[in-house]
Every structure is written in C-alpha cells, then in structure tokens.
Amino acid sequence: MTIGIVGLGLIGGSLARRLVRRGVPVIAWNHRDHPYAQAEADGIRCVASLAELAVARPRVIVLCNPLKAMPSILDALQPVLDPAVTTLTDVGSVKGMVRDQVEAAGLGECYVGAHPMAGNELSGWQAADPALYDDALWAVTVRDDTSYERFLDVARLIVDGAGNRIIVLDDDTHDRAAALISHMPHVVATALINQLVDDPNRNIAAALAAGSWRDMTRVALTDPNRTRAMVDEDAANVERLLREMAERLTAVADALRDGDGETMTRFFAAGQPFRNYKMAQRTDDVRYEERDVAFDPAHWQADLLASARRGEHVIGFAGEHAVRVQVRSAV
Amino acid sequence: MTIGIVGLGLIGGSLARRLVRRGVPVIAWNHRDHPYAQAEADGIRCVASLAELAVARPRVIVLCNPLKAMPSILDALQPVLDPAVTTLTDVGSVKGMVRDQVEAAGLGECYVGAHPMAGNELSGWQAADPALYDDALWAVTVRDDTSYERFLDVARLIVDGAGNRIIVLDDDTHDRAAALISHMPHVVATALINQLVDDPNRNIAAALAAGSWRDMTRVALTDPNRTRAMVDEDAANVERLLREMAERLTAVADALRDGDGETMTRFFAAGQPFRNYKMAQRTDDVRYEERDVAFDPAHWQADLLASARRGEHVIGFAGEHAVRVQVRSAV
Numbered sequence: 001m002t003i004g005i006v007g008l009g010l011i012g013g014s015l016a017r018r019l020v021r022r023g024v025p026v027i028a029w030n031h032r033d034h035p036y037a038q039a040e041a042d043g044i045r046c047v048a049s050l051a052e053l054a055v056a057r058p059r060v061i062v063l064c065n066p067l068k069a070m071p072s073i074l075d076a077l078q079p080v081l082d083p084a085v086t087t088l089t090d091v092g093s094v095k096g097m098v099r100d101q102v103e104a105a106g107l108g109e110c111y112v113g114a115h116p117m118a119g120n121e122l123s124g125w126q127a128a129d130p131a132l133y134d135d136a137l138w139a140v141t142v143r144d145d146t147s148y149e150r151f152l153d154v155a156r157l158i159v160d161g162a163g164n165r166i167i168v169l170d171d172d173t174h175d176r177a178a179a180l181i182s183h184m185p186h187v188v189a190t191a192l193i194n195q196l197v198d199d200p201n202r203n204i205a206a207a208l209a210a211g212s213w214r215d216m217t218r219v220a221l222t223d224p225n226r227t228r229a230m231v232d233e234d235a236a237n238v239e240r241l242l243r244e245m246a247e248r249l250t251a252v253a254d255a256l257r258d259g260d261g262e263t264m265t266r267f268f269a270a271g272q273p274f275r276n277y278k279m280a281q282r283t284d285d286v287r288y289e290e291r292d293v294a295f296d297p298a299h300w301q302a303d304l305l306a307s308a309r310r311g312e313h314v315i316g317f318a319g320e321h322a323v324r325v326q327v328r329s330a331v
Numbered sequence: 332m333t334i335g336i337v338g339l340g341l342i343g344g345s346l347a348r349r350l351v352r353r354g355v356p357v358i359a360w361n362h363r364d365h366p367y368a369q370a371e372a373d374g375i376r377c378v379a380s381l382a383e384l385a386v387a388r389p390r391v392i393v394l395c396n397p398l399k400a401m402p403s404i405l406d407a408l409q410p411v412l413d414p415a416v417t418t419l420t421d422v423g424s425v426k427g428m429v430r431d432q433v434e435a436a437g438l439g440e441c442y443v444g445a446h447p448m449a450g451n452e453l454s455g456w457q458a459a460d461p462a463l464y465d466d467a468l469w470a471v472t473v474r475d476d477t478s479y480e481r482f483l484d485v486a487r488l489i490v491d492g493a494g495n496r497i498i499v500l501d502d503d504t505h506d507r508a509a510a511l512i513s514h515m516p517h518v519v520a521t522a523l524i525n526q527l528v529d530d531p532n533r534n535i536a537a538a539l540a541a542g543s544w545r546d547m548t549r550v551a552l553t554d555p556n557r558t559r560a561m562v563d564e565d566a567a568n569v570e571r572l573l574r575e576m577a578e579r580l581t582a583v584a585d586a587l588r589d590g591d592g593e594t595m596t597r598f599f600a601a602g603q604p605f606r607n608y609k610m611a612q613r614t615d616d617v618r619y620e621e622r623d624v625a626f627d628p629a630h631w632q633a634d635l636l637a638s639a640r641r642g643e644h645v646i647g648f649a650g651e652h653a654v655r656v657q658v659r660s661a662v
Contacts, residue, residue, distance in 0.1 A: 117541055137538055167538055177536040180527060181544040188519060189547060191579040193602035195572065196511060202662045203642040205508040206608065207468055207498055210448055212550040213512040216520060219543040221606050224599035232595070235587045241526065242584040246577040248522040253573040256566040264563070268555035271524035275552050277537065311534040331533045 002027055003157060004058035004086070006050070006073060008035045011091050011119065012064025013128025015162065016044050021130050024161045029053045031069070035125035054080035060157050062114075063090035067233070070098065074105035083110040087153040091116055093178060094233045095141040095171040112154040113141035113171060115178075116164070121222075136164045137313060141171045142301050151300075155314070165313040165326065168304035179237035186227045187242060189220035273331050280329040289327040292318040333358060334488060335389035335417070337381070337404060339366045342422050342450065343395025344459025346493065347375050352461050355492045360384045362400070366456035385411035391488050393445070394421035398564070401429065405436035414441040418484040422447055424509060425564045426472040426502040443485040444472035444502060446509075447495070452553075467495045468644060472502045473632050482631075486645070496644040496657065499635035510568035517558045518573060520551035604662050611660040620658040623649040 001024070005016045008030040016026045020043040027045045029052070030036070036046040047053050053061065054077055061081070065073050070092075081088070088111045092098045095113040102111045118136045120127070138158050142151055151168070158164050169177075192213075196202050219227075231238050248267075255263035293312065295303035297320075304314070304323070311330030314323045332355070336347045339361040347357045351374040358376045360383070361367070367377040378384050384392065385408055392412070396404050401423075412419070419442045423429045426444040433442045449467045451458070469489050473482055482499070489495050500508075523544075527533050550558075562569050579598075586594035624643065626634035628651075635645070635654070642661030645654045 115539075117539060119541070139535075139539060167535060169535060173532055173535060174539075177530075177532050177539050180530060180536045181540040185523060185543055185547045187583055188523070188576075188580065189543075190599060190602055191576055191583070192516060192519070193605040194579060194598070195575060197602055197604050197662060199508075199511060201504055201508050201640060202605075204470075204498060204500060204504060204639050205511045206605070206662050207639070207642070207644070207659070208446075208448060208470060208505075208508050209512040210450070212516055212520075215546045215549050216516045217605075218546050220602055221609055224602075224606075228595060228599045231587070239584045239587040242580040242587075244526060245519075245522055246580045246584070248525060249519065249573040249577045249580075252518055252522070253570045253577070256562070256570040256573075264559060267525065268521060268559045271521055271528055271551055271555075273528050274524040274533075274537070274548075275555075278552055308535050308538070309532060311538070313538070328538070331528060331537050 001025075001059035001157075002056065003161065004028070004053050004056065004061035005044075005064055006053065006061060007031070007064035007066075008039060008044075008125045008128065009064060009066075010123045010125075010127045010132070011116070012062070013039070013125045014118070014130060014132040015062065015064065015091075015116075017042055017128055018130035018133050019161050020044055022161065022163060027053055027056050027058055030125075031065070038125070050076045051080045054082070054086070057082060057085045059085070060087045060089060060153050062157075063088070063092075067092055067094075067098070067229075070101050071105070074101060074107060078105050078107055081107065081110070083107070086110060087112060087150050089114045089154045089157075093182075093230065095139075095174045097233050099141075099143075099171055110150065112146060112150050113174070114154055114158070115139045115141070115174065116158075133162055133164055136162070138164055138166045139169050139174050140166045141169050141174050143170065144301060146301065148297065148300055152317075155317075159314065159316055165315050167308035167313055168301065169308060170301070170305065173305065175234050176237050179234050179241055183231050183234045183238045184241040184245065186219050187231060187238060188245065189217050190224070190227065193217050193220045277329055277331045290315070291325060291327065292322045293325050294322040297321055332356075332390035332484075332488075333387065334492065335359070335384050335387065335392035336375075336395055337384070337392060338362070338395035338397075339370060339375075339456045339459065340395065340397075341454045341456075341458045341463070342447070343393070344370070344456045345449070345461060345463040346393065346395065346422075346447075348373055348459055349461035349464050350492050351375055353492065353494060355488075358384055358387050358389055361456075362396070369456070381407045382411045385413070385417070388413060388416045390416070391418045391420060391484050393488075394419070394423075398423055398425075398429070398560075401432050402436070405432060405438060409436050409438055412438065412441070414438070417441060418443060418481050420445045420485045420488075424513075424561065426470075426505045428564050430472075430474075430502055441481065443477060443481050444505070445485055445489070446470045446472070446505065447489075464493055464495055467493070469495055469497045470500050470505050471497045472500050472505050474501065475632060477632065479628065479631055483648075486648075490645065490647055496646050498639035498644055499632065500639060501632070501636065504636065506565050507568050510565050510572055514562050514565045514569045515572040515576065517550050518562060518569060519576065520548050521555070521558065524548050524551045608660055608662045621646070622656060622658065623653045624656050625653040628652055
C-alpha cells in the first residue's frame with residue numbers, strides 16, 4: 001500500500017525515510033520543495049501539490065504539517081481526496097482539536113487520529129532520521145463510529161509499515177493523558193522559574209541550584225510560545241489538572257503548618273506504584289510477555305481501550321478479532 | 332593549618348582526599364573504622380575518637396556526619412573542643428536547624444555554617460572522589476555576631492584549601508533559597524507522580540510519557556524518606572513556597588477558564604530573565620570577569636550578602652577589607 005506524507009519536517013521526514021527503507025512506497029508533499037532532491041534520492045516520490053498527492057490514491061495520507069497549517073491543508077485536500085480509497089491520519093500532539101478541524105473540513109468520515117511518541121529538540125528535514133521511530137509507541141485515536149477497516153489502515157501502517165507499537169484510545173482519553181504527562185507539567189516548570197525570578201535572592205538561589213532544579217525547569221527553557229500554544233490547545237484538561245496540583249500542594253503546606261505527620265506519610269507513600277514501575281523498567285533483561293487479546297467486533301474500541309489501560313501495547317494482529325500485544329510493566 | 336573531618340562518607344571523604352592532595356594536613360574520625368586503611372594510605376590521619384580529634388587542635392573541624400547524628404556528635408565534642416583554637420563548621424543542606432543544634436550544645440560561639448554544592452547519587456567512602464568538589468560553590472552562613480576571624484578560618488579552608496568559591500549568607504537567606512531550588516521542587520515532583528498514580532488512565536499516561544515527564548519526576552523517584560526529612564527540616568519555607576506555587580497554578584487555571592490571554596502572556600514572559608541567564612551560561616567561551624570588592628568591617632556580613640545577591644562569587648581575599656570575586660552571569 002502506498003502512503004502519502006504531508007510535510008517533510010522532523011516527524012514527517014523521519015517517517016517517510018523509515019517507511020521507504022522498510023519497503024513501503026511513499027509519496028510526499030512539502031510546503032516548500034527544498035528537501036525534494038534528497039528525499040527523491042532516498043526513494044520518496046515528491047509531488048508539486050496536494051492535489052497530485054491525493055490523485056495518486058494512497059491508502060493512507062499522514063498529515064505531518066504544523067497544527068496551524070491544518071485548516072488550509074484540509075481545505076485543499078477535501079475536493080481531491082477520494083474517501084473510498086484513502087484514510088486520513090495525522091501526528092498531532094492533541095487529538096480532539098484536530099478531529100474538530102477534520103470534521104469542519106468535511107473529512108471526518110475517513111479520519112483516524114494518531115500521535116507517535118517520537119521527537120527530539122531538533123526540527124526540519126535536515127534532522128529527519130528513520131531511527132527517530134525506533135521502538136516508538138503511537139496513540140491511535142478512534143470514535144464509536146470509526147469503522148474497523150479505517151482503523152486497520154492506520155494500525156497496519158504503524159505496526160507493519162513502521163514496525164512500531166500502538167495503543168488505541170478515544171480523543172478525550174488521549175488529551176487528558178497528554179495534559180497529565182506533558183502540558184500541565186510544562187506550566188508547573190514555568191511557574192518554578194517565575195517563582196525564582198520574583199525572588200529578591202534569585203541570584204543566590206540560582207547559584208545554589210543543582211540537578212533537581214535543572215531537571216525540573218529544563219522544559220521551561222524551551223520556546224514559551226510553543227508551550228503556550230500546546231496549553232491553549234488542551235486548555236480544559238490543563239485547567240483541571242492545575243487545580244488538582246494546587247490542591248495537592250496546598251494540602252502539603254497545611255500538613256507542614258499543622259505538623260500533620262500522617263498526611264505527610266500518605267503524601268510521600270502515594271507515588272510508590274510509579275516508583276516501582278520505573279524500577280521494574282530499569283532491570284536490564286526486560287523480556288516482555290506477548291499474548292493474543294481477543295476483542296468483540298461490536299465494541300472493539302472499548303475492548304482495545306481496556307487493553308491499553310492494562311499496560312498492553314499492540315504489536316500485530318492475530319486473526320480477524322484479536323490483536324497481538326506486548327505486556328509492558330504497569331503502574 | 333590542620334583540618335579535622337568528622338565523617339568519611341561521600342562528602343567528608345571527598346573533601347578529606349581533596350585537601351590532602353592539595354597539601355592541607357587532615358585528621359579524621361568516622362563512626363566506623365572501615366575506611367581507615369585506605370584513608371591512611373591517602374595521607375589522612377585517622378583517629379579512634381572525637382576526643383582525640385579535638386585534642387589535636389585543628390584550626391577547623393568540618394562536621395560531615397549525617398544530620399541525625401548531629402546532636403550526639405556535638406555533645407561528644409563540647410567538653411573536648413577548645414574554642415580558642417578551633418572553629419566549627421559543617422556541610423549540612425539546611426543551616427538554621429544546624430545552628431540551633433550547635434547552640435543547644437553550647438558551641439555557637441565557634442560556629443560558622445557551610446554548605447558545599449557538591450554531591451551525586453552515590454554515598455559512602457567508596458564513592459569519595461576529590462573531583463567531586465571541582466569548581467564547587469559553597470554557601471557560608473554567618474550571623475551579625477559572627478567574628479570576621481571565625482569566618483576567615485572557614486573561608487580560607489574553602490578558597491585556599493579546597494580551591495573553591497563561596498557566597499556569604501545568613502542562615503535564613505540560605506534556607507529560603509534552598510527551599511526554592513530544591514526542597515519545594517521535590518514536593519512538586521512527588522505531587523506529579525501522585526497525580527499520575529491517582530488517574531484511572533495511569534498506564535496510558537505512563538505509556539505516553541516522554542522527556543518532560545521523565546525530567547520533572549526524576550527527583551520523586553529517590554528515597555521518599557530522605558525527601559521527607561529534607562522538607563521537614565525546612566518546613567516553614569517549603570510551606571510558604573508551596574502556597575505561592577499553588578497560587579501561580581490557580582492563576583493560570585483561571586486564565587485558561589476565562590480565556591484571559593493577557594495573563595497567559597504575562598505568565599509565559601515572566602521567566603524570561605532565567606531563560607536568558609541559562610542561555611548566557613551555555614556559551615562555550617565564558618570568561619568570568621574578576622574584581623576586588625571592598626567591604627566595611629563594621630558590617631562585612633551585609634556587604635558580602637549584597638555581593639552574593641549581585642551574582643558575585645568570592646574566590647580569594649584582597650587585603651584586609653576586600654574580597655576577590657568572580658562575576659558570574661546574573662538572573
């Protein structure tokens with residue numbers, strides 16, 4: 001099956017190079033043609049327009065463009081894409097907003113969301129590297145009315161094409177989890193550096209800072225406009241989590257004021273399952289158990305979400321109504 | 332001048348080895364004598380009791396024992412230490428509490444506090460390494476009634492003996508700054524992992540976690556009992572900072588709820604001086620300016636605190652009433 005890639009930046013370029021290296025035909029379009037000579041040399045067929053990409057009838061088109069370009073790209077694709085042959089997916093780090101944009105463009109029927117856990121601090125085609133996706137996990141997001149065939153198009157691209165793992169989620173579960181492990185912590189890191197800057201003894205504090213401060217504020221040093229855009233795109237989840245964090249911090253402050261040892265003991269014990277989970281990952285000779293997990297075709301979405309909740313990652317398919325999963329350590 | 336070291340763990344052992352390597356005579360006591368053979372081979376004179384250490388009349392005794400052993404060690408030193416010849420200091424990460432303990436033991440008059448910014452994840456004599464103190468900065472804590480001669484004993488040990496830099500603070504300024512860049516962030520990191528553990532989709536969140544989450548929660552994976560002890564020892568400062576952090580997070584949550592773009596813009600801009608400071612540190616060819624800073628002997632404590640606030644680090648002495656400072660980048 002031919003795969004269409006829109007955008008040959010770090011994420012799209014790395015995926016395109018990985019797919020052709022693994023024998024998957026790739027056709028690509030980029031908003032500027034400067035990577036085309038190198039991409040063609042790598043075996044990627046580059047085209048001059050989104051219309052040309054769509055009429056090549058790829059099985060899946062992967063939108064790897066910046067989120068802010070999404071509406072104009074969807075508008076350009078809508079009249080030329082044939083939903084009977086092409087499934088649309090993307091690699092955005094928020095899923096609810098992208099689905100809204102896809103539906104607004106009238107392409108909701110052929111869309112399945114995706115978000116690869118891959119990336120580094122670089123950007124652009126020059127940084128594209130097939131190894132960026134080594135052992136990568138993708139979140140694939142579906143709705144109750146997503147057809148299993150559409151899902152299979154995207155899942156096979158990831159599992160067979162890219163050789164990666166997937167977990168199957170709904171948009172809301174994805175965006176809540178992403179807010180918890182990324183968007184909200186970015187706000188917390190920013191609040192930490194703001195706290196230092198507001199302190200009259202900020203140079204003394206900065207002089208005493210060691211590894212814990214460096215680690216906890218590293219993400220606050222990245223482009224604040226990008227962080228703000230990420231937070232705005234997932235605003236409701238970030239808002240809720242910030243209030244929960246504020247409550248947790250206030251509870252510890254109250255316990256310190258009151259000398260409430262029991263609350264302090266509970267606070268420091270509560271995270272132990274996560275410490276144990278990280279410790280289990282550190283053992284050098286991790287050999288993940290693999291097994292087949294059957295699902296009911298009438299509610300495959302819920303069955304696969306339950307599998308993800310158990311810490312299972314899909315690595316293949318086992319007949320029509322079962323997936324092959326790796327059982328990773330669970331919290 | 333001979334230096335006495337109490338406790339040959341990572342911090343004390345590394346300091347002892349560094350001092351003898353730099354030609355400073357060192358006499359040491361450890362609560363167990365298992366490191367003595369190696370320490371003696373390194374040129375460290377090891378003694379069987381604290382009394383033997385004190386009667387050797389070292390110019391400075393550096394308490395490198397665990398904080399919990401402090402009261403019993405001070406009680407053992409008090410009857411044998413001659414305050415006319417020996418100045419007492421320590422390496423603890425909280426300064427107010429240690430001074431209280433020293434005063435309770437009747438040794439306040441000969442005490443100057445110290446806290447080297449040195450350490451790693453290891454512990455014990457086996458991990459002791461003179462290079463642990465390479466380019467280290469020490470906070471030296473004094474009171475208004477600390478005599479300049481006592482301060483000089485400790486400052487010269489650090490600057491001339493260990494070849495390190497110092498900033499001069501009062502205990503409260505030190506403990507507030509340490510709470511800001513270490514103790515409070517440890518609580519925040521712990522609250523983050525607690526938030527994940529409490530989430531019904533915790534395994535999904537853990538699967539999606541990338542660098543930002545790993546960095547921000549790393550310190551929550553260390554021994555929670557040690558973290559709790561650190562927080563308890565600096566409780567009032569940690570309490571205040573947690574409430575301020577809760578207010579900052581709540582303000583962002585309110586701004587997200589209200590679509591208040593101005594507040595969001597201010598929030599993400601506020602930390603810019605710290606981003607600029609870190610950027611300035613990254614340039615490869617940093618050559619710190621050096622200059623002499625005069626102080627008034629009538630209030631040398633306040634003058635040296637003001638120097639620390641400007642981001643200056645003392646690297647030597649220039650006559651009787653001036654220090655040589657390195658001007659590091661300032662926030």
